[in-house]
Amino acid sequence: MSGSRRDFLKVSGLVAAGLLATPGVALAADPWDAVPGILARIKPPTFPDRDFLVTAYGAKPDGSTDNAAAFRKAIQACTEAGGGRVVVRGGVFVTGGITLQSNVNLFVDKGATIRFHTDPKKYLPVVPTRWQGIECLNYQAFLYANNATNIAVTGAGTLDGQGQTWKPWGGGGGSWTQLQKWGADNTPVAQRRLGEGHKLRPNLIQFVECTNILISGITIERPPMWSVHPVKSRNITVSGITVNSRGGGGNNDGVDPECCTDVHITDCTFNTGDDCIAIKSGRDVDGRRVNMPSQNIVVENSTFVFSNRGAICIGSEASGGARNVYARNCRVNPANAADQLWYVVFIKTSKYRGGTIDGVHFRDITANKLTKSPVFITLNYSGSGNSGPVSNPTVRNITVDRLTVAGSKEYAVEVDGLAASKVSDVVVSSSTFTAISRGANKISNAQNVTFPNTKINGKPA
Template sequence: MVGSRRTFFKVSGLAAAGMLVHGTAKADPWDEVDAILARIKPPAFPDEDFDVTAYGGKADGKTDNTAAFRKAVEAANAAGGGRVVAKGGTFLTGGITLLSNVNLFVDKGAKLLFSPDQKKYLPVVETRWQGIECLNHQAFVYANKATNIAITGGGTLDGQGQTWKPWGSGGSDWSQLQKWGADGTPVAQRKLGDGHKLRPNLIQFVSCENILISGITIERPPMWSVHPVKSRNITVEGVTINSRGGGGNNDGVDPECCTDVHIKDSTFNTGDDCIAIKSGRDVDGRRVNMPSQNIVIENNKFVFSNRGAICIGSEASGGARNIYARNCAVNQANTSDQLWYAVFIKTSKYRGGVVENVHFRDITANKLTKSPVFITLNYSGSGNSGPVVNPVVRNMTFERLIVAGSKEYAVEIDGLSASKVTNVIVSNSKFTAISKGGNKLTNSQNITFPGTTVNGKPA
């Protein structure tokens, strides 16, 4: 075991719940949660409906409803707001752009079936692709600089993402975008879209405020499922994400450079990370220099992921701070090889940025493929798009984690010799059936385990 560690045998309330800085316990970091949640207020909308069928829409699964949705959204916006309603069947459509004060309401039993025709998501729009700004296909539901927007109802958004899978990871287009980001090419000149192969997200809201995504089911996205960018006051609640079978890299909810976010009461069955908090990639991410902060994740169920349940990174160049997660169940079905990590914090020596003040409590997990808590500054998927700028990862607490089963370690920390992971407390937690036993700590300092056991022994 490499790195330094101190174990407390007597646990005081402040030492277990707060961070120890220069030997002095700070106040409980969870005291900040109520203030964060008090600021997050879902938008309200006028009590007026704009049924898509009144604008030429047909729920027959065959008719192209792109124009009908556009007309309904524009009418609702012009009237001062309301619900654009899809009900009673399957609506085939291209891209939908929401405007301020519009709630896209997909009724229970209704489905938005997104066209596989890539030209339905043009012209190009301002977007971000894996943490680098560019002009590319719009997300299937998109908004830019809108206020008070929502997607609600009990219906389904089906991205038919498998039709986009041949585009893969972007190939030469992705290489070109990374080069543009590293070279500081003006964003207006980073034009992709038609003839290029960077898959769009299913839902992406850019520079928006007052967002609600509630009650819907998402299936088969072409890439990430829900991706708010540079936005504020966001509520994601009661959402079911079944992203497996989509286009690949099918994350669940990825807030990027966002402030005041509440993700709750949702279920994740994803082809990649379930929740991934991001803030830009390498040189371009540091140029934007906007953190993701004040995020509360609670009461969620994580069914499947071949990566992590709750993640930070790897695109974290703008930093991430004040991240809280509680009362979540990882692999509740207790079936082997359903998820890799419960907590996955990942970055690299090219990212830069500060990840700090991260707090998890009351998380249960079963039969994980990898270490339940994995913090790495050597993430192999990060690539190299710019000079070495070491990240800083510090000040984290993990309380009352109950983990039954891991094929690796309990807690694994993999820092850099030039930038150690510092000040991590894992308190009052219980890890059982940990195959490799104990923890693996490399290039880390002030990592403590008060009241925590691994396979029945003090950590």
């Protein structure tokens, strides 16, 4: 870490504690100064004022007809015309996989539902994808795009994944074991062919190597796995969506940007069966091969209703690293009901991941009645497994400012590093933790962890 960055963390901690006045003190730039520039770069795509109703191409909103061909025809017509909206309006439209093309906005109107078919064969042939951070060829996501520019899913309608029908596939069994082996052995991606006969559940929305993405207004229900999964993409806006992923197929994360640059997640509501937001960048040997970080990500003004893991997470698939991640003005368990969420901040990786997580900043977040420690940073994540040689990660420069937590069954802050790779430079400032069962922090294998102007159960941290 540069000397100037270390000096900023130390000096800013003293300022927050009221121990050092700011006039006349030359400070390094506040990391939050980068946020306006990031947001200025993120520009949602716009589309020509042309509508293509799926019903005009043979779609029937009767809840039983397979409308895959009608969606395909409408999207193709929209593309050939130079772009516009493919409109879904009035009723329940059953379909298999939908593939978006450049300059297409899939508009699902209020009162309309796209209900995805439960037959896995409807999501073939296999396509380039990532499954838990390892590249392969597998079932396409229910809503998929590859190498597209200017794409969107908008409207006040619903995407229903009927994910409960995929739940018996579990964690993938032997197929997941095989994929991990392929990743560890550097088997060429073209040879990592899965799909039919295998049990690796698809995501609901996955856009791979796309540019200029907008996902806005929609409600997502019961995905088979992760809900929204942009991969190796840039200029992404996720705005005003509601994710109700409980009751799906398992591992039902909300929004998981992986190896993505310039991402804005705002005004969203999460009620998930796993992590709400999980920032990822590949797994182990295969993630380090791709070596692409997730970076310049802003999360704000969002509500986290339920998660049996974390509200805002990094990892555990973080082998490409993460940097310049910001989250602010969010509410975690605002209903103040017990056992709704585990963590507010959850940074998780392991000695097999590698990668550098550097510059993660949280401020102005409130949380209630958490099951676990509000802030948990671990380099010993038990769910990481072992798919390759040891490659210790680096985690540093984490700030948490003005976090208010009322209730935790464990500690206030847990930092759990490795002897071979200590977590460094963590500042939790101007924060208040009350009703913390263990009444303390738990810090191991870490350095420069400070708590200026922070109280736990009424006492200085």
